Amino acid sequence: MSDRGAGDSWDGGPVAALRRIAFLLERGREDTYKVKAFRGAAAALLPMPEEQVEAAVEAGTLTDLPGVGASSARVIEEAVRGRVPERLARLEEEYGGPVTAGGQDLRAALRGDLHSHSDWSDGGSPIEEMAFTAIELGHEYLVLTDHSPRLKVARGLSAERLTRQLGVVDAVNEHLGGAGFTLLKGIEVDILDDGGLDQTDELLARLDVRVASVHSKLKMDADAMTRRMVGAIRNPRMNVLGHCTGRLVTGNRGTRPGSQFDARTVFEACAEHDVAVEINSRPERRDPPTKLLELARDTGCLFSIDSDAHAPGQLDFLGYGCERAEQAGIDPDRIVNTWPKDRLLAWANR
Ligand SMILES: [Zn+2]
Numbered sequence: 133m134s135d136r137g138a139g140d141s142w143d144g145g146p147v148a149a150l151r152r153i154a155f156l157l158e159r160g161r162e163d164t165y166k167v168k169a170f171r172g173a174a175a176a177l178l179p180m181p182e183e184q185v186e187a188a189v190e191a192g193t194l195t196d197l198p199g200v201g202a203s204s205a206r207v208i209e210e211a212v213r214g215r216v217p218e219r220l221a222r223l224e225e226e227y228g229g230p231v232t233a234g235g236q237d238l239r240a241a242l243r244g245d246l247h248s249h250s251d252w253s254d255g256g257s258p259i260e261e262m263a264f265t266a267i268e269l270g271h272e273y274l275v276l277t278d279h280s281p282r283l284k285v286a287r288g289l290s291a292e293r294l295t296r297q298l299g300v301v302d303a304v305n306e307h308l309g310g311a312g313f314t315l316l317k318g319i320e321v322d323i324l325d326d327g328g329l330d331q332t333d334e335l336l337a338r339l340d341v342r343v344a345s346v347h348s349k350l351k352m353d354a355d356a357m358t359r360r361m362v363g364a365i366r367n368p369r370m371n372v373l374g375h376c377t378g379r380l381v382t383g384n385r386g387t388r389p390g391s392q393f394d395a396r397t398v399f400e401a402c403a404e405h406d407v408a409v410e411i412n413s414r415p416e417r418r419d420p421p422t423k424l425l426e427l428a429r430d431t432g433c434l435f436s437i438d439s440d441a442h443a444p445g446q447l448d449f450l451g452y453g454c455e456r457a458e459q460a461g462i463d464p465d466r467i468v469n470t471w472p473k474d475r476l477l478a479w480a481n482r
């Protein structure tokens with residue numbers, strides 16, 4: 133990466149500058165409304181011929197373009213004139229470094245990410261933008277795991293929409309032409325009250341990787357919750373147990389305690405059925421809590437360190453999970469996303 137100080141030369145063009153700013157804001161956990169302006173401006177500029185953008189800069193009419201506001205216009209102008217935009221330089225300084233001090237060897241060992249959302253459900257960006265950013269982060273694979281039908285608040289995908297999405301994933305991969313990266317087909321499927329999974333078995337079978345999570349009735353009593361979770365874990369389609377307690381420890385959605393269940397029984401079932409326990413990297417989740425993480429480690433479970441990204445910049449949250457896994461002394465070979473794609477797929481479709 134070239135120098136990114138204010139006034140240094142910049143030859144990446146305005147779209148790259150706007151995308152990088154949005155990425156850094158998301159990664160720095162800034163409010164999404166701030167990010168939207170820059171992503172919107174990037175999308176507006178993308179199909180325009182270079183000369184047209186330059187002409188708008190010269191004429192001072194950038195903000196007449198739909199989707200381009202004053203701060204985006206400033207960034208575009210500086211980038212077109214070949215200088216690192218001031219806003220970008222400031223953000224590189226503030227948010228450009230590693231997200232954590234620890235876990236960096238493990239972060240380097242991760243080959244991909246098993247849990248991410250697009251704007252098909254409650255994510256903020258299109259599928260292809262998530263894929264491009266995963267490539268820029270050096271991932272070999274990203275599993276797209278939009279929500280299942282029951283989660284209506286998150287625009288969970290019906291069987292019909294998921295079927296359509298599988299075609300889009302094929303098209304994205306075809307467009308990328310290999311490039312050492314594959315967007316994998318997945319789902320974050322709701323674990324229903326009775327332990328069933330909220331999608332048809334036929335569709336689940338067509339996916340590469342399936343994360344299953346509890347999103348409703350988090351306060352059900354511990355025995356019922358244990359039966360519910362173990363029921364799902366026994367389903368041969370299930371690969372990863374997402375954010376097992378559902379707790380929130382910080383953030384704009386407020387906090388909530390984790391659900392109650394017999395963790396030993398649940399983790400023993402995971403170990404027996406080869407289901408990975410997710411280490412959810414989102415700072416507001418930090419799920420599982422440390423005691424449970426250590427219990428899962430001692431129970432012999434596999435793990436998956438996931439970003440659960442709802443925006444491209446959040447794909448870089450993996451560092452938070454890596455730091456926790458390292459502190460817990462988890463062997464990297466027990467973390468399924470250190471595995472090459474073929475090994476991962478063989479495990480997920482055994
Ligand atoms: Zn979830």
Ligand SMILES: [Zn+2]
Nearest residue numbers: 247249320440
């Ligand atoms: Zn999720």
